[in-house]
Amino acid sequence: MQERIERLKKRMKDGGIDAAFIMHPRSLYYYAGTSQPCNLVVTLKEEPLLYVRRAWDFVKKETPLENLKKGGSLGDISKYLESLGIREGVLGMEEDVLPARLYNKTRDYFPSFQLKNISPLIMDQRLIKDQEERKLVEKASSLFSHIHEVIMNNLKPGVKEVELAGLLWSKIRQEGHEGFTAHRRWDGFLPGDGIVASGENLWQISGYAMTVTGTGKSKYIPWGSSDRVIQEGELVVVDVATNYQGYHGDTARTYVAGKASEKQREVYASLSRVMEEILSHIREGVNVKDLYQLAEKAAEREGYQDYFQGYASQKGEYIGHGLGLEVDEPPVLGPQTDLELKEGMILALEPKFIIPDWGAVDVEETLCVTREGCQVYGTVERKLYEVY
Amino acid sequence: MQERIERLKKRMKDGGIDAAFIMHPRSLYYYAGTSQPCNLVVTLKEEPLLYVRRAWDFVKKETPLENLKKGGSLGDISKYLESLGIREGVLGMEEDVLPARLYNKTRDYFPSFQLKNISPLIMDQRLIKDQEERKLVEKASSLFSHIHEVIMNNLKPGVKEVELAGLLWSKIRQEGHEGFTAHRRWDGFLPGDGIVASGENLWQISGYAMTVTGTGKSKYIPWGSSDRVIQEGELVVVDVATNYQGYHGDTARTYVAGKASEKQREVYASLSRVMEEILSHIREGVNVKDLYQLAEKAAEREGYQDYFQGYASQKGEYIGHGLGLEVDEPPVLGPQTDLELKEGMILALEPKFIIPDWGAVDVEETLCVTREGCQVYGTVERKLYEVY
Numbered sequence: 001m002q003e004r005i006e007r008l009k010k011r012m013k014d015g016g017i018d019a020a021f022i023m024h025p026r027s028l029y030y031y032a033g034t035s036q037p038c039n040l041v042v043t044l045k046e047e048p049l050l051y052v053r054r055a056w057d058f059v060k061k062e063t064p065l066e067n068l069k070k071g072g073s074l075g076d077i078s079k080y081l082e083s084l085g086i087r088e089g090v091l092g093m094e095e096d097v098l099p100a101r102l103y104n105k106t107r108d109y110f111p112s113f114q115l116k117n118i119s120p121l122i123m124d125q126r127l128i129k130d131q132e133e134r135k136l137v138e139k140a141s142s143l144f145s146h147i148h149e150v151i152m153n154n155l156k157p158g159v160k161e162v163e164l165a166g167l168l169w170s171k172i173r174q175e176g177h178e179g180f181t182a183h184r185r186w187d188g189f190l191p192g193d194g195i196v197a198s199g200e201n202l203w204q205i206s207g208y209a210m211t212v213t214g215t216g217k218s219k220y221i222p223w224g225s226s227d228r229v230i231q232e233g234e235l236v237v238v239d240v241a242t243n244y245q246g247y248h249g250d251t252a253r254t255y256v257a258g259k260a261s262e263k264q265r266e267v268y269a270s271l272s273r274v275m276e277e278i279l280s281h282i283r284e285g286v287n288v289k290d291l292y293q294l295a296e297k298a299a300e301r302e303g304y305q306d307y308f309q310g311y312a313s314q315k316g317e318y319i320g321h322g323l324g325l326e327v328d329e330p331p332v333l334g335p336q337t338d339l340e341l342k343e344g345m346i347l348a349l350e351p352k353f354i355i356p357d358w359g360a361v362d363v364e365e366t367l368c369v370t371r372e373g374c375q376v377y378g379t380v381e382r383k384l385y386e387v388y
Numbered sequence: 389m390q391e392r393i394e395r396l397k398k399r400m401k402d403g404g405i406d407a408a409f410i411m412h413p414r415s416l417y418y419y420a421g422t423s424q425p426c427n428l429v430v431t432l433k434e435e436p437l438l439y440v441r442r443a444w445d446f447v448k449k450e451t452p453l454e455n456l457k458k459g460g461s462l463g464d465i466s467k468y469l470e471s472l473g474i475r476e477g478v479l480g481m482e483e484d485v486l487p488a489r490l491y492n493k494t495r496d497y498f499p500s501f502q503l504k505n506i507s508p509l510i511m512d513q514r515l516i517k518d519q520e521e522r523k524l525v526e527k528a529s530s531l532f533s534h535i536h537e538v539i540m541n542n543l544k545p546g547v548k549e550v551e552l553a554g555l556l557w558s559k560i561r562q563e564g565h566e567g568f569t570a571h572r573r574w575d576g577f578l579p580g581d582g583i584v585a586s587g588e589n590l591w592q593i594s595g596y597a598m599t600v601t602g603t604g605k606s607k608y609i610p611w612g613s614s615d616r617v618i619q620e621g622e623l624v625v626v627d628v629a630t631n632y633q634g635y636h637g638d639t640a641r642t643y644v645a646g647k648a649s650e651k652q653r654e655v656y657a658s659l660s661r662v663m664e665e666i667l668s669h670i671r672e673g674v675n676v677k678d679l680y681q682l683a684e685k686a687a688e689r690e691g692y693q694d695y696f697q698g699y700a701s702q703k704g705e706y707i708g709h710g711l712g713l714e715v716d717e718p719p720v721l722g723p724q725t726d727l728e729l730k731e732g733m734i735l736a737l738e739p740k741f742i743i744p745d746w747g748a749v750d751v752e753e754t755l756c757v758t759r760e761g762c763q764v765y766g767t768v769e770r771k772l773y774e775v776y
Contacts, residue, residue, distance in 0.1 A: 024575070025577060029608060033607070034607060035595075035607065035608055035609060035610050036594065036595065037575070037595070054595070054596070055593070055595060055610065057592075058592075058594050058603075058607075058610070062607040093488070095487065095488040095489040096487055096488075096489045097574075098487065098488050098574070099484050099485055099487065099574045100483040100484075100486050100487065100488045100490075100491035100492075101483040101484045101505060102488075102574075103491070104488075104491075117488075117489060162561050162562060162567075163561075163562055165561055165567070166557060166558035166559070166560075166561035167558055169554060169557050169561070169580075169581075170554035170557060170558040171554070172554075173550050173551075173553055173554030173557070174550060174551050174554050176605070177605075178579065178605050178609045179550075179553070179579025179581055179604075179605065179609065179612055179613075180577055180579050180580065180609055182577070186485075186486070186490075187411075187412070187413050187425070189413060189423075189568055189570070190568070191566065191567025191580075192557075192567055192568065192579075192580035192581075193557075193561065193580075204445075204446075205443070206424065206446050207423075207442070207443060208425055208442070215446075216566070216567075217564070217565075217566050217567065217633075218566065218634070219421070219422060219423065219446075219449075219450040219633075220417060220423055220566055220631075220633050220634035221423060221566045221567065221568055221634075222423050222424055222443065222446070224567055225561075243608075245605075245607075245608050246606070246608035246609075
């Protein structure tokens with residue numbers, strides 16, 4: 001963690017930021033090893049100071065940082081900066097996740113400072129995961145094997161989507177899921193038990209992402225499982241983010257409630273070839289936009305370009321995303337992302353065909369980019385599962 | 389919903405706000421009946437315009453508003469205001485929940501406007517719930533009866549806190565829980581399946597609130613259930629927020645894993661008298677701070693003032709909170725809140741004794757203030773449950 005802070009300080013120096021206030025729970029966990037209510041003050045001059053707003057005994061046990069103090073009001077921070085002789089300059093704040101009111105209060109409290117968004121530096125640092133982080137993502141991803149077991153044991157005609165969602169939650173909670181999925185985007189909210197979608201819910205794309213979203217239980221929640229009763233022979237997509245000690249895995253598989261039809265098998269086989277082709281090209285040095293083009297071409301070759309990642313106006317130009325402490329971290333794996341993959345990047349790759357008035361097939365794996373290729377963390381075989 | 393917007397417009401007029409941009413999912417649900425990605429533009433001049441950023445077909449079905457348009461970028465909104473002749477004035481934005489970056493972008497896009505926090509007006513309007521909202525809170529609260537059933541059937545020595553949490557989730561999902569708990573505060577994050585706490589976890593107060601918090605599964609998540617194995621004769625507090633079509637109930641009960649000891653019964657009986665005394669005083673016209681004083685006095689009379697709402701530095705000066713679309717709405721039921729209760733306010737009342745090195749007893753009810761008293765929505769008898 002000390003090392004992470006040193007690297008942040010280097011970035012701050014290069015980016016012309018004199019001091020940073022780290023207040024977001026995910027950032028505190030990353031730099032200070034605790035999610036308790038704290039404010040971390042990082043300056044170029046001194047060791048960082050962790051202000052503890054509550055739960056002192058917990059923080060003391062949890063953080064490897066040594067410079068702790070009770071408090072953390074803007075007044076406290078201001079006095080501390082003054083004691084270091086820092087009276088003006090550039091203050092870094094996480095402008096994409098901090099609420100405007102807190103930001104405005106801080107700006108008014110520090111009129112001789114210029115505020116700057118420090119999130120791009122932080123998210124860039126977080127792009128490459130260290131060994132410990134990779135282990136946690138691997139563990140999170142492995143939780144999907146329990147979800148798979150629940151689906152294999154409980155999917156049958158007559159069961160509701162939401163029943164399966166409830167059962168899978170119960171199982172992964174027991175196996176290590178933290179009980180929470182963290183989003184970077186401020187307005188992203190998802191049922192904790194992810195997406196279980198069947199029948200016509202497979203091609204009704206709702207809410208904040210172009211994917212197999214499901215429709216949720218009511219109009220209150222745009223996506224997730226619903227009360228829909230699954231019918232014999234229907235496709236069922238199960239796409240769930242799992243969280244182990246703060247790090248996420250994101251995995252999806254497609255099931256059939258009974259025996260698969262010829263067409264279902266064919267479509268899935270096409271998707272499978274697309275997936276394997278993308279996977280075979282992932283390695284350090286590959287540019288994200290090239291990977292996306294390659295995926296599009298593979299879908300075209302299979303004849304499913306019109307249904308690849310959605311259809312008509314409901315098409316998302318992306319085949320996956322970064323993840324880690326949040327389930328929606330950069331990079332977006334899309335045609336606009338001009339970025340070379342590097343060893344240690346964690347990606348969720350999720351090609352799918354969504355065919356209106358028919359259904360959808362979806363497969364998602366969480367993986368780590370390596371020099372020679374990638375390590376897929378999922379442990380559940382990639383295939384179309386017939387459950388009967 | 390039209391009526392809600394009319395009342396907002398009146399407040400805007402009184403508050404000197406010429407136009408408001410409503411972007412937060414909960415506010416959109418309140419004023420437009422949808423949680424899909426939209427921006428609602430409310431002006432004093434015209435019918436509100438709902439910009440639909442995605443999922444047009446869903447929004448069309450969901451909202452009773454008639455003035456819909458695809459789009460919603462700041463450019464779109466700016467052109468729209470200009471078309472109404474609104475070129476300067478005061479813009480209302482929800483500064484406590486919108487991220488600073490979006491706020492700054494908006495401020496820069498509308499340099500001839502002054503920005504003002506509109507959340508206090510909105511939250512004040514939301515204080516009084518209408519009949520439809522009350523029904524939804526009542527339904528959400530009634531979901532606790534299923535949680536209670538799960539605890540009665542599964543609590544036994546040897547079971548882990550988190551196993552009970554997983555099982556209760558599975559049940560309430562099936563019975564109507566939306567799968568999501570909404571917080572107002574930007575940094576509040578809680579496992580979806582609430583708090584199941586036992587043994588020493590009852591007096592270790594962690595995270596963002598002074599209550600029986602539990603400790604969570606890892607240091608990643610400050611509160612909630614843990615892997616702790618419940619022992620014979622221990623107290624277990626179960627405190628879970630449920631969500632029905634967007635509205636929350638918040639309920640807690642205390643259980644014993646086996647037969648209760650004399651002391652456990654005595655302490656619970658004291659808490660029970662405090663709870664009933666507070667309940668008997670709730671009615672329209674009572675001031676919140678007086679209610680708090682009365683609760684403190686009742687705890688003192690029972691001899692538990694040192695453990696009422698925590699202990700030593702871990703004491704929270706509050707006995708409950710408002711709730712509705714969010715589980716932590718105003719008012720805070722504490723000594724600082726100089727506010728008269730009104731018919732239609734929904735409150736969660738949660739007195740507790742937290743006794744270090746011994747345990748805790750907790751009871752929470754969600755209720756609606758009426759002219760003559762209050763209507764408690766919970767359907768599970770308030771008592772100490774011995775489970776064996």
